[in-house]
Amino acid sequence: MRHVVPVLTVLGVIVAIWYAAAIGMNARWERDQAARAGETITWAEIVPRTMSQERPILPAPHQVGAGLWDGIAGQAVTSRRSLVWHGWVTLSATLAGFGVGTAAGMLLAVGIVHSRVMDQSVMPWAVASQTVPILAIAPMVIVVLASLGVKGLLPKAVISAWLSFFPVLVGMVAGLRSPDGMQLDLMRSWNASPSHVFWRLRLPSSLPWLFASLKVAIAAALVGTIVGELPAGATQGLGARLLSGSYYGQTVQIWAALFTAAILAAALVMLLGAVERLTLRRMGLAR
The missing domain is CATH 1.10.3720.10 (MetI-like)
Structure with missing residues (x-):
């Protein structure tokens, strides 16, 4: 157990930094879209949107995990998308x-x-x-x-x-x-x-x-x-x-x-x- 805790701690820090970087790098797109529409957007609205962009600059960890799952388990092994x-x-x-x-x-x-x-x-x-x-x-x-x-x-x-x-x-x-x-x-x-x-x-x-x-x-x-x-x-x-x-x-x-x-x-x-x-x-x- 004492060997698992440090590993999980480092992993948690990496994931947290990754999420923060994804929000920061993908937020500009959301601001630009809101500006084109003549709207104002708050951080409370930006954060969830940056987590679900179709083509993000930096995908969030859960998006990469979903892509992995779809590519490995969601496709037939003979498929060109697998x-x-x-x-x-x-x-x-x-x-x-x-x-x-x-x-x-x-x-x-x-x-x-x-x-x-x-x-x-x-x-x-x-x-x-x-x-x-x-x-x-x-x-x-x-x-x-x-x-x-x-x-x-x-x-x-x-x-x-x-x-x-x-x-x-x-x-x-x-x-x-x-x-x-x-x-x-x-x-x-x-x-x-x-x-x-x-x-x-x-x-x-x-x-x-x-x-x-x-x-x-x-x-x-x-x-x-x-x-x-x-x-x-x-x-x-x-x-x-x-x-x-x-x-x-x-x-x-x-x-x-x-x-x-x-x-x-x-x-x-x-x-x-x-x-x-x-x-x-x-x-x-x-x-």
Whole structure:
């Protein structure tokens, strides 16, 4: 209970600030409408009206909640208006990109740890790859692949993999290098081969770092997928909902899609956390 109260307190403060901001930002529209009609409007009339505007500048929390409920439970999952359907489209590209990015990051990390040449050549390029804004890369990737006849899930997965491989690479390199000199000397004294050192010492030691980096990577992969849905004028996915909402001024739709993406990211991170606890517990690395 003592852990729940602070969380609820912070949540309550955020909701209160959100409502106050919604009233303040949406009040101007109500004043303008009243002025055009030659009427005067008081705060007692402004407040309830700002809570029920069709296209508010900042939707109130209950409006976003209603948009979420309608998009998730109020539509058939096969409907183009269903956030579940759009979420699945985004999730499929996210998982594909996350899988490719994770595999690439792990393979590069193993090569960097065991090869000084790769350490000095690949690692700087990997760092440099993350300095280019993803908003600049995404349109280029989509246009190039579209010219080759590749559309749909693959372009978004490529962008997702681009963002997700780097956290895995950095975390895996740190984890593989975490055994100290005494542990490595002990393995050498047992005449262990490099493969035994890797499988019996380096890889198990790297798992806490790996899972921490995977949580960052899965969130980055989701962001990459949504960014990949924006420049193509996509009609499927959460990015498409954001795009269509911005085109038609449907701010409630935009916020509902944003919260759906946040819920999806939180669920993926929680799932990885559960896998982490189970794996480390079975290996005796956690209680």
